[in-house]
Amino acid sequence: MGVMQAMDGVSAERTAIEGGRSAALEQALRTVAETDLGSGPKYSALVVRELTRTISTRGYGRPLLELMHLIRIAEAAGGRHGWPAVLFAVPVARAAGFRGAIQRAAGGCRAFGSDFELVEDGVEIAYPDGRFRVTYGRMAFLAALVEFAITALGWRAVDAVLRAWLEDRFALRAAGPHANALARLLYDHLKDHLPTVQALRSYRRLTRFLSTTRGDGFGLDDLDDATVLAFWLGGDASGEEPGEPRTFRATLEQVARMRTAMQAGAERRSVDRAAPIGGDRSAGEVDPDTLLGVLEAHDRPADPLRLLATPPASAIKFLTGRETESLDLIATLGPQAPALPLSVLRAEIFGAAQSRLTQAARRRAPATELATLTALTDCESYDQRLDYWNRLDGQLRRIALASLAALLDAGRAEAVGEVLAHVPDADLSGLRGVAASGDGGRVVSLGERALGGVLAALADPTVVGAAVAGVVVEARAALRAVSRRGFGPEERRDPSGIDGFAAGAPAVRSAREALARIRRAVDAVLPTDDRGGRFAVDRSVFAERFAELYGVAP
Amino acid sequence: MTGRWNDLGADGHAMAEAAFVALETAATLDDPGFDRATPARPSPSALWAHATGAAPIPRAELAAALLADPGLRETLEGLMRRAAVATGPRVAAASTAERVTERGGDGFRLRLLPARGAVDQTWVMIDLDRPDPAPSRLTVLPADGPPESVALDAPVDGAVQLLAETASALVRALADPAATVFLH
Numbered sequence: 001m002g003v004m005q006a007m008d009g010v011s012a013e014r015t016a017i018e019g020g021r022s023a024a025l026e027q028a029l030r031t032v033a034e035t036d037l038g039s040g041p042k043y044s045a046l047v048v049r050e051l052t053r054t055i056s057t058r059g060y061g062r063p064l065l066e067l068m069h070l071i072r073i074a075e076a077a078g079g080r081h082g083w084p085a086v087l088f089a090v091p092v093a094r095a096a097g098f099r100g101a102i103q104r105a106a107g108g109c110r111a112f113g114s115d116f117e118l119v120e121d122g123v124e125i126a127y128p129d130g131r132f133r134v135t136y137g138r139m140a141f142l143a144a145l146v147e148f149a150i151t152a153l154g155w156r157a158v159d160a161v162l163r164a165w166l167e168d169r170f171a172l173r174a175a176g177p178h179a180n181a182l183a184r185l186l187y188d189h190l191k192d193h194l195p196t197v198q199a200l201r202s203y204r205r206l207t208r209f210l211s212t213t214r215g216d217g218f219g220l221d222d223l224d225d226a227t228v229l230a231f232w233l234g235g236d237a238s239g240e241e242p243g244e245p246r247t248f249r250a251t252l253e254q255v256a257r258m259r260t261a262m263q264a265g266a267e268r269r270s271v272d273r274a275a276p277i278g279g280d281r282s283a284g285e286v287d288p289d290t291l292l293g294v295l296e297a298h299d300r301p302a303d304p305l306r307l308l309a310t311p312p313a314s315a316i317k318f319l320t321g322r323e324t325e326s327l328d329l330i331a332t333l334g335p336q337a338p339a340l341p342l343s344v345l346r347a348e349i350f351g352a353a354q355s356r357l358t359q360a361a362r363r364r365a366p367a368t369e370l371a372t373l374t375a376l377t378d379c380e381s382y383d384q385r386l387d388y389w390n391r392l393d394g395q396l397r398r399i400a401l402a403s404l405a406a407l408l409d410a411g412r413a414e415a416v417g418e419v420l421a422h423v424p425d426a427d428l429s430g431l432r433g434v435a436a437s438g439d440g441g442r443v444v445s446l447g448e449r450a451l452g453g454v455l456a457a458l459a460d461p462t463v464v465g466a467a468v469a470g471v472v473v474e475a476r477a478a479l480r481a482v483s484r485r486g487f488g489p490e491e492r493r494d495p496s497g498i499d500g501f502a503a504g505a506p507a508v509r510s511a512r513e514a515l516a517r518i519r520r521a522v523d524a525v526l527p528t529d530d531r532g533g534r535f536a537v538d539r540s541v542f543a544e545r546f547a548e549l550y551g552v553a554p
Numbered sequence: 555m556t557g558r559w560n561d562l563g564a565d566g567h568a569m570a571e572a573a574f575v576a577l578e579t580a581a582t583l584d585d586p587g588f589d590r591a592t593p594a595r596p597s598p599s600a601l602w603a604h605a606t607g608a609a610p611i612p613r614a615e616l617a618a619a620l621l622a623d624p625g626l627r628e629t630l631e632g633l634m635r636r637a638a639v640a641t642g643p644r645v646a647a648a649s650t651a652e653r654v655t656e657r658g659g660d661g662f663r664l665r666l667l668p669a670r671g672a673v674d675q676t677w678v679m680i681d682l683d684r685p686d687p688a689p690s691r692l693t694v695l696p697a698d699g700p701p702e703s704v705a706l707d708a709p710v711d712g713a714v715q716l717l718a719e720t721a722s723a724l725v726r727a728l729a730d731p732a733a734t735v736f737l738h
Contacts, residue, residue: 265570
């Protein structure tokens, strides 16, 4: 009998999985993520991700301290209504929004100019015992954090802490105890709501599996494609508990996380060995900021896709839905993707098939439909996927080039950086004569007056060489050929649209680089001659496992 | 960096475990999950936009959210208090569950008077201690149910009057001793 049938269909599986996580915590994070005051999502995907990471690692110590100081600033700028009039009233939480709100308020507030000082990138508080600066760029995250705290802990609890801080003496050193008070409230709340038990169970199951299959001396290299497949295939046999992820993609992501975790453990070990005896760090303690750093390094490769989905880049259709979907797994696996190339390929093809199967099972599709899906007769082959990746690479290059041309047309300095990214070994020394000034002949000045001439010269092969000029010609042709939203000449007249190109062009290139890394890794482990045979074997393995999981007679 | 399990030591294992748990937890929380049909609750920002009138939440939506999450009422009340020119707290006699015809607030007094010759109508009389800033809206947050709100005319001689149906949700809420009154 298939697992699915034994657990009374998908609903049982869903209940088990959901049971391991806190609905209240998810709801609180979702509440923040979906805040929309009529101008689109208030918080960008990047801010929401940072909030999730901060909560997951309990790394809110420093942010809460920053929040206390921001509350001081917002309380002063908010006038009669106080801090909510700044943090909650900004419709889209971006640096420009907070800058505008605070600068407008500062004009009518005597405290600005004495206790609070507007500086270039934020507000500095001049406490008698020291200064503290909160940047406009940081305010979006801190606003999301207080929004989360109130949603999770309730108004009364958070307001009491903030009120006590505002009523306390105006001193830098006074902030700490209040930040700690809020941290304790969050800690107590998360103790009951973070799904750490489920995560710990997954960790032990995976380390047990590795010890059993590879021995206690298993290493990073043992967390490979073979392990991903074996772990997924052997889930039930190794005592899989109800609700454990058993999609191939989830298994792959888990192994990738384990690789990052093991690297973090090894790094910690090497730091310990280098540290002097009697250091002040307690054995076994893991600093939340270190954990945040691990998560940041693991997640960073997914930033380009999030950035493209966030204003100002989101105003331009750099990628289609299918293109974004095709890059999602590669980005999610982060730096571990090239170490697990076959698994990426398998997840793209058989993972997609499993998604269709899961959907069909959820709607209780007839057994014949499930049987057809499990047979995998219509699924894409490895050759077809690699051909698609090749086409996608070409498309990403065209979009990146078209973005470069849009920046050139708009006279934006970012165009020079994009040219250098496309032609890394370009010799731009010829631009010295065009630019108004230089820096000892080594750095090309991009002063405003010189910029127009410099950008025009990028198309001149006698100044910048044939390679750069050729890229510019190619970029202009690409721009003419791309008909996606935001690329048209009329749309590009809007200066805010050009900001989208400035933000989006590097993100498109980063996504392309991630794709290139996985393509190279696949080529290394799966030569062209082997692809057909490997695909046939894998298809048979996955079809058999799907039949078992979804209760379909072979 | 060998990265072999046996070589990690206790601290390395602790770090690996903590990192995996944090990564797994973040991934779980990032996962939109299955239940996308349930609408997210209004955030404090959204409640603030409602309290200040910048972006009112549709009545039915707010009523449903307050019903689903009793804690939301506390947040809404706190934010309304912040946004208000003056606040009238719950009446001390709330435990009697009697309807009140008069209630005080920080800077105002509110009375409910039956309209002469029209029993189905009630005068809402608000006497302000200070004329400035003049409120432009009266909102009542009952112990249950959504807030009731009405626009106010400019005060005349420090007083604002409005005529309302006696059976209206506004008058019933104002007579509820457990309700909180806000002048915005």
